[in-house]
Amino acid sequence: MLAAVQKNATRGDPRSVVKAIDQFCRQKEWAMNVGDEKGCILDSVVTEVNPATVLELGTYCGYSTVRIASLLPSNAKLITLEFNPDYAAIARQVIAWAGLEDKVQLVEGASGDWIPKMKEKFGIETFDLVFLDHWKDRYLPDTKLMEECGLLRKGSILLADNVICPGTPDYLEYIRNSPRYKSQYFKSHLEYTKVEDGLEKSVFLG
Numbered sequence: 001m002l003a004a005v006q007k008n009a010t011r012g013d014p015r016s017v018v019k020a021i022d023q024f025c026r027q028k029e030w031a032m033n034v035g036d037e038k039g040c041i042l043d044s045v046v047t048e049v050n051p052a053t054v055l056e057l058g059t060y061c062g063y064s065t066v067r068i069a070s071l072l073p074s075n076a077k078l079i080t081l082e083f084n085p086d087y088a089a090i091a092r093q094v095i096a097w098a099g100l101e102d103k104v105q106l107v108e109g110a111s112g113d114w115i116p117k118m119k120e121k122f123g124i125e126t127f128d129l130v131f132l133d134h135w136k137d138r139y140l141p142d143t144k145l146m147e148e149c150g151l152l153r154k155g156s157i158l159l160a161d162n163v164i165c166p167g168t169p170d171y172l173e174y175i176r177n178s179p180r181y182k183s184q185y186f187k188s189h190l191e192y193t194k195v196e197d198g199l200e201k202s203v204f205l206g
């Protein structure tokens with residue numbers, strides 16, 4: 001995938017990086033990027049929220065990191081957490097190829113360890129937008145942890161990938177029944193396939 005980016009995408013051009021990855025994943029080898037169909041929904045949410053601070057849980061190869069960062073205002077910051085060092089190493093190179101290093105801070109480690117340190121380590125008060133795309137059984141515990149650490153403010157947006165496939169049943173049940181969130185489901189498909197999947201967008205009500 002990285003070779004395809006370096007061969008087919010223009011340095012400093014995030015859209016060409018996104019296009020090169022999507023082409024590779026359609027023609028050569030499936031990979032678990034959010035993909036072009038759900039990626040358009042992601043783009044519209046990022047544009048609507050116009051966030052100054054973004055947290056991405058699950059960098060993988062940096063595809064959604066590049067999609068999000070390319071839409072951020074100049075002073076905005078995106079912190080992305082990746083547990084797997086091999087994924088992180090690739091993502092750093094993909095983000096660099098897109099020329100977005102200045103907007104992105106990639107942190108390696110477990111979300112459960114890093115979320116409580118966000119304020120002290122990165123000077124973050126609250127996140128305007130959180131994109132959940134990591135282990136599906138971590139969506140709920142990490143959301144509760146973000147609440148407890150005061151990282152969400154009235155109006156913070158959570159956008160969760162894969163709520164149908166692979167699925168995040170405990171997260172969906174919580175977020176759709178909690179009086180502290182207003183949720184909306186965006187029906188789509190699993191990246192590069194015809195299988196149903198979707199994104200769940202939730203507003204924290206404080």
Ligand SMILES: O=C(NCCCCCn1ccnc1)c1cc(-c2ccc(F)cc2)cc(O)c1O
Pocket residue numbers: 032033034057058059060081082083084109110111133134135136161162165166190191
């Ligand atoms: O597991 C996924 N992502 C997490 C990867 C590891 C995260 C590590 N990490 C980062 C930070 N903290 C922990 C995922 C899986 C699939 C999928 C769907 C169908 C199928 F047949 C196989 C796979 C599709 C996605 O869109 C996904 O996002």
Ligand SMILES: [Mg+2]
Pocket residue numbers: 032033034133161162
């Ligand atoms: Mg995903």
